[in-house]
Each structure stands twice: as C-alpha cells, then as structure tokens.
Amino acid sequence: MESSKKVGVIGAGMMGAEIALCFAAAGNEVKLLDCESGKALEAKQRLTKVLERSVAKGRFDHEKKDATLDRISVGSDMNALAEASVVVEAVFEDLTVKQEVWRLADSICSDGCLFASNTSSIPITLLAAGVEPHRRERFLGAHFFSPAWVMKLVEVIPGLETADEAAEEMMALCLYIGKSPIEVRDVPGFAVNRILHAMWIEVNRLVEEGVASPEAIDIACCQGLGHPVGPHALMDLTSNDLNLRVQQILFNAYGERFRPRPGLKQKVDAGHLGRKSGRGWFRY
Ligand SMILES: NC(=O)c1ccc[n+]([C@@H]2O[C@H](COP(=O)([O-])OP(=O)(O)OC[C@H]3O[C@@H](n4cnc5c(N)ncnc54)[C@H](O)[C@@H]3O)[C@@H](O)[C@H]2O)c1
Known part of the structure; x- marks a missing residue:
C-alpha cells in the first residue's frame, strides 16, 4: 500500500517543504529534515499557511488539514530516516552538498529504500555514483516543479544503473499522490x-x-x-x-x-x- 510508505524529505526549503506536504496529504507519514532545525520549523509554519489558503479557496478539505499537518514531523536528525521507504532530497543545487547528504542517507537508510533527488541540473548518474554500488539501482531523479503543492508534473529520471522496477515504483508513487509523472532520460536539463x-x-x-x-x-x-x-x-x-x-x-x-x-x-x-x-x- 502506497499510503503505508514512510517518506523522508531532506531539505525543508521552497521545494522540500511542499513535496513533504504532497505526500502527507496523500496519507503518508513524512519526516521533513533540514540541517538547520529552524528552517524545518519555519517550513511547517509555511505549510500551515499553504493549507489554510487551499482550504479557503475550496481546494482542500478542511477536515483533512490538521491530520495532514500532523503527519509531517520536522527536525534535523538524519537518523529519523532509518524507517523510510522513500527519501526525496531537495537540498541546495550543489554537487558536493548533495553527495554528502546522500552518503549520510546511505549509511542510515534500509537497503530497500528508494532514493530520489529533486535536482534540476545535476546528472542523476553522477549523484548515484556517490552511494554504495548496491544502492544505485534504487537511485533516481524525481524532478518536481514549483510550487510543488500545486504543479502536477514530476519528471522521473532513471540513472544509468537504475532498475526498471525502481522507476516504475516512483511513477506509481507520484500517481498515488496525485501528480502526473513522465519518465525522462538522464540528459542535461531533462525535458x-x-x-x-x-x-x-x-x-x-x-x-x-x-x-x-x-x-x-x-x-x-x-x-x-x-x-x-x-x-x-x-x-x-x-x-x-x-x-x-x-x-x-x-x-x-x-x-x-x-x-x-x-x-x-x-x-x-x-x-x-x-x-x-x-x-x-x-x-x-
Ligand atoms: N526552486 C525551484 O523552482 C526548483 C524547481 C525544481 C527543482 N529545484 C531543485 O530543488 C532543490 C532545492 O531547491 P529549493 O529552491 O527548495 O532550495 P532552498 O534553498 O529553498 O532549500 C534548500 C534547503 O536545503 C537545506 N540544506 C542545505 N544543505 C543541507 C544538508 N546538508 N542537509 C540538510 N538540509 C540541507 C537548506 O537549509 C535549505 O533549507 C535544488 O536541487 C533545486 O535545483 C528547485
């Protein structure tokens, strides 16, 4: 069941926070983590406002608002990713920063965990090369669009070593949270x-x-x-x-x-x- 999947989102900035919201609204428990705990707390406050606006516009169910927010826990301790089935990374667009984050996630997450980067421009294959070899078949790109709470498109980008099953799993997960995913090859700029x-x-x-x-x-x-x-x-x-x-x-x-x-x-x-x-x- 997609809803039983525990999701970790690393980077509580503009993209990460709303990506977390998309999963939480679909029923997933989400850990939203940032190296600065203040940013994670701010993100939760921002998301409260985003949902209040959606409710006011009649685009989101008032009853579901509090339950959705309750499913998002924020913090800065990456060990919280130990139980995640899926991790989406949305930290700064910097190869060194992203590689370091993924190395840490690699040491904490279970072997079956799906790794997805929201990078806009770094090759997925290059990022995947930074994690343990056995993990690379479950490493891919999931390029959400801004504002992620509103925009439906997600480019799902398999790297050179990504298994077909992993890409299919991400496509299914995106559909489950109400997005319109397309699969795109790992080329600069994607599509x-x-x-x-x-x-x-x-x-x-x-x-x-x-x-x-x-x-x-x-x-x-x-x-x-x-x-x-x-x-x-x-x-x-x-x-x-x-x-x-x-x-x-x-x-x-x-x-x-x-x-x-x-x-x-x-x-x-x-x-x-x-x-x-x-x-x-x-x-x-
Ligand atoms: N902004 C857009 O329109 C857009 C659209 C699609 C994809 N993206 C991609 O999404 C990613 C994030 O972009 P953004 O606009 O949300 O950036 P942002 O600057 O708003 O947020 C990045 C967050 O990552 C956190 N962070 C940095 N290093 C970290 C670390 N080591 N561990 C944990 N957290 C860390 C920062 O504290 C910050 O809160 C980038 O890869 C970007 O290319 C951005």
Missing part, C-alpha cells in the same frame, strides 16, 4: 528545462531586436498561447541569475542553440534578478 529555456532564449532575442516589449510578449503568451503566466513574469519569479546558470549548463551540453543572450547577462550584471531583488524584467 522540461530544454523546452522552457529554448523558448526563453527566443523571447530574449525578440526583446533585443525590439520586435516587442516584455509586457507585449507576456500578453501574447497568455492571451494567444494559453500560458497561465507570461515568460518575463516567470523568469522574474525563478530569478535571472538561476536562469543564466541553467542556460550555461545547457549551452555546455548542447552548444549554440542554448547560448544565453547578452540581454539576460546584462540583467544579471545590473542586479536585476527578478522578484527577489525588486527588479527584473519588471519592477516589484
């Missing part, structure tokens, strides 16, 4: 970031050429293509420094078609990073 950044690079080019303003392009995408949010608004949300970093990774992997545009570099140089700095393509 979605390649689609997204190809479009954003063209959007940057349109602005540089003076074909249309950022405002006009956002109206075009929302009103003409049915996107729920325009590309500039979304770039400002995800932040331009991160977007530039991702494009550099894609450029290194695929060449010219992903070369970041000078206009984006200039935004980053100017400190116009997006919502987080008060100014990006738009002012906030």
Whole structure:
C-alpha cells in the first residue's frame, strides 16, 4: 500500500517543504529534515499557511488539514530516516552538498529504500555514483516543479544503473499522490528545462531586436498561447541569475542553440534578478 510508505524529505526549503506536504496529504507519514532545525520549523509554519489558503479557496478539505499537518514531523536528525521507504532530497543545487547528504542517507537508510533527488541540473548518474554500488539501482531523479503543492508534473529520471522496477515504483508513487509523472532520460536539463529555456532564449532575442516589449510578449503568451503566466513574469519569479546558470549548463551540453543572450547577462550584471531583488524584467 502506497499510503503505508514512510517518506523522508531532506531539505525543508521552497521545494522540500511542499513535496513533504504532497505526500502527507496523500496519507503518508513524512519526516521533513533540514540541517538547520529552524528552517524545518519555519517550513511547517509555511505549510500551515499553504493549507489554510487551499482550504479557503475550496481546494482542500478542511477536515483533512490538521491530520495532514500532523503527519509531517520536522527536525534535523538524519537518523529519523532509518524507517523510510522513500527519501526525496531537495537540498541546495550543489554537487558536493548533495553527495554528502546522500552518503549520510546511505549509511542510515534500509537497503530497500528508494532514493530520489529533486535536482534540476545535476546528472542523476553522477549523484548515484556517490552511494554504495548496491544502492544505485534504487537511485533516481524525481524532478518536481514549483510550487510543488500545486504543479502536477514530476519528471522521473532513471540513472544509468537504475532498475526498471525502481522507476516504475516512483511513477506509481507520484500517481498515488496525485501528480502526473513522465519518465525522462538522464540528459542535461531533462525535458522540461530544454523546452522552457529554448523558448526563453527566443523571447530574449525578440526583446533585443525590439520586435516587442516584455509586457507585449507576456500578453501574447497568455492571451494567444494559453500560458497561465507570461515568460518575463516567470523568469522574474525563478530569478535571472538561476536562469543564466541553467542556460550555461545547457549551452555546455548542447552548444549554440542554448547560448544565453547578452540581454539576460546584462540583467544579471545590473542586479536585476527578478522578484527577489525588486527588479527584473519588471519592477516589484
Ligand atoms: N526552486 C525551484 O523552482 C526548483 C524547481 C525544481 C527543482 N529545484 C531543485 O530543488 C532543490 C532545492 O531547491 P529549493 O529552491 O527548495 O532550495 P532552498 O534553498 O529553498 O532549500 C534548500 C534547503 O536545503 C537545506 N540544506 C542545505 N544543505 C543541507 C544538508 N546538508 N542537509 C540538510 N538540509 C540541507 C537548506 O537549509 C535549505 O533549507 C535544488 O536541487 C533545486 O535545483 C528547485
């Protein structure tokens, strides 16, 4: 039974907290862990607000709210992962940090535990190489999208040594928690970031050429293509420094078609990073 699976989530930041919420809402007991215990506590408070908003909008059952939150226990002691059947890691996007976290989890978790990284850009095969060889067949990517409580998509990414059964298990688990998983090969950017950044690079080019303003392009995408949010608004949300970093990774992997545009570099140089700095393509 999927609901009897105990889930560990490492990293109680923006992604990890809401990933924990998705599992808890589906009936799983979740340990949400962070190296800073204060962050784990803050995450629980944030999640309370997220659920209250969902209840107010009629998107979540009031009766289930407290039980869902009760299923999430927070802390900083990784030994709490000993009973987990599944561990999802959502710590900083840094190879050394992630490898260290997985080495520790490897020494604590049971052999049958499924390991899933929420990395956006680090190859799954590279991360899997950092755990014990017998564990690699149960190591994969599970790339959730932000905000994870709302967005349905999960890219399930088997690494070179991942067993088919492990990928099938993750796909089934994602369906069980109400997500729409797709299986994607372990290539730089997986599938979605390649689609997204190809479009954003063209959007940057349109602005540089003076074909249309950022405002006009956002109206075009929302009103003409049915996107729920325009590309500039979304770039400002995800932040331009991160977007530039991702494009550099894609450029290194695929060449010219992903070369970041000078206009984006200039935004980053100017400190116009997006919502987080008060100014990006738009002012906030
Ligand atoms: N932000 C997004 O839109 C998004 C989307 C998809 C995937 N991701 C990926 O999800 C992961 C997390 O991103 P985020 O935006 O939630 O980051 P974040 O900075 O909000 O949170 C990361 C959390 O990890 C904790 N952490 C760091 N080192 C740790 C350690 N050694 N042990 C335990 N906890 C540790 C930090 O204290 C922090 O709370 C990254 O790999 C990122 O690439 C992010």
